[in-house]
Amino acid sequence: MSDPETPFRLVVNADVAGQRTDRALADAIGTVSRSRVKALIESGHLTRNDETRTEPSDILREGMVLLLTFPTPTPARPEAENLPLNILYEDRDLIVLDKQAGLVTHPAPGNETGTLVNALLGHCKEGFEGIGGEKRPGIVHRLDKDTSGLMVVAKTSLAHNALSEAFAARDIDRAYLALAWGLLPASGEFDGSIGRDKKDRKRMAVVAGGGKVALTRFRTLESIHASVSLIECRLATGRTHQIRVHLAHAGHPLIGDPVYLRRIPAAARGLPQDAKEAALDFPRQALHAARLGFVHPRTGETLSFETPPPEDFKALKSRLIG
Template identity: 85%
Template sequence: MSDPVSPFRLVVDASTAGQRADRALADAIGTVSRSRVKALIESGNLSVNGKTVCEPAETLRDGMEMVLTFPAPTPARPVAEQIPLNILYEDDDLIVLDKQAGLVTHPAPGNETGTLVNALLGHCGEGFEGIGGEKRPGIVHRLDKDTSGLMVVAKTAMVHNALSEAFAARDIDRAYLALAWGLLPAEGEFDGSIGRDKRDRKRMAVVGSGGKVALTRFKLIEPYQAAVSLIECRLATGRTHQIRVHLSNAGHPLLGDPVYLRRIPAAARGLSQDAKEAALDFPRQALHATRLGFIHPRTKKQLSFETAPPEDFQALKKRLIG
């Protein structure tokens, strides 16, 4: 089934009143599945009487005017774009870079362009296409959009396979710096299994069954006013949002986390006014991949890299000191 070329308009009458929006629209269009219509509505592509509605189960009333828009078709393969990259090391086999916060790793619905993959295609040229897959060429591991820090990217199939195996076997030295609410102990670990949150499929959660085993080790680097902790985290496993989920589940969500920080933490009361404002206004999760080490698959030499957090992270730390 294909999307209509133009926005689809439907005025609710007696035959459709009382139905769900997604069902009525799918039936009326006839060439688009209900699941596709549901996804479009959830993405903000439906307006009802001129106002955006994101609830597929919206009950229709007689006289409502609905307009469902369809995004422009996206290219089957990512396109090359000239996007600046902070490359720390490069040879014929791989690239090590310090990813800026705000850069999505690979194309996905809602982020088809402007990603790290688009930037790598622009940097490496045509020979880079297809290394590890059409949609994610070169990508061995990923960082969340708003997480900054070190990544390694493969430029050949051999190195892609070797690095993928090394990540799977946990033969990679990786460490993250994080600012978490509350005062954590000098060191410790979280070992709750992680799976999809049953109440919100866009979130991950520590689950009792059906999840994947996850282990995060941490050590306290510096406390700030007994309200925020700068910690180093090391992953024994590599699950989606692992650090963010484990810390949130333990009552120590990351500063600025837009997904796992749902209310103002009680620990915020322990900060000075300026520090509190800085912590509560930080626009992204305060997480930085600070260290990356691995054995080069071709040369067999040990490569190690370390970077400091970006300027916004550093500025937040200074204001937390008070």
């Protein structure tokens, strides 16, 4: 392992000879992605036998001496803001937080300020070691704006790379609580591939071809008036809007979903009037990331976190029960 802020020196031995330069360096460093190494080489940050080299695909020979330098991280472009965060755990490498519903993760057109990234920059100030050449938080997974719950954010390149790989390998324990319309079986799974909706590019959909494989497992925790199900969902994959799309496709959209709930569901007829009004007036998808577990990228310790749903979710459930 190497601190990605300091130059990295590699003397090519027989085991490394014959490899591409970018691959050999990325493997030797261990905490920096190959794409990042490639970008650094192309930007002139590599010398080979004291001569600058800019071709990542150069084949190495035994005895060569490589020196890869890392530019000083530049300030992140989003502005730091003093916004409230519910942080459950923090150390040198990462932050685990309980994101409130309504908080956008990344600045984007229409949401340039007031995002989770702005809040993290305000909280950590100079606490980020530099990810991709910037002092910024490493967002390794996202929650939709109106989904509440647990997120982990990287503060170092080591954590960013390791957590990204863990999410890609599905080596993360994640569970969500959801209130869905209709009566679902005790347990089951949805395995439809997900891609862009051809009729509405702002929506995702279960598609017959061209989508990405997606698998959601669920179990029913409680049935309310045989019209609403409180379920726990576990993701085997992490596609955009996955839980929302799978449940809507199965005829059990989430209560309050502004994108995938297009009409009053038939199941609403089974609710008492007050419960029906509460469900139909709920202003967001009733979805909460309740559990998150992973292996700490530096210590190897297994970390596990659980958080209850927020007050609006609990109040909705209480009114549904009556």
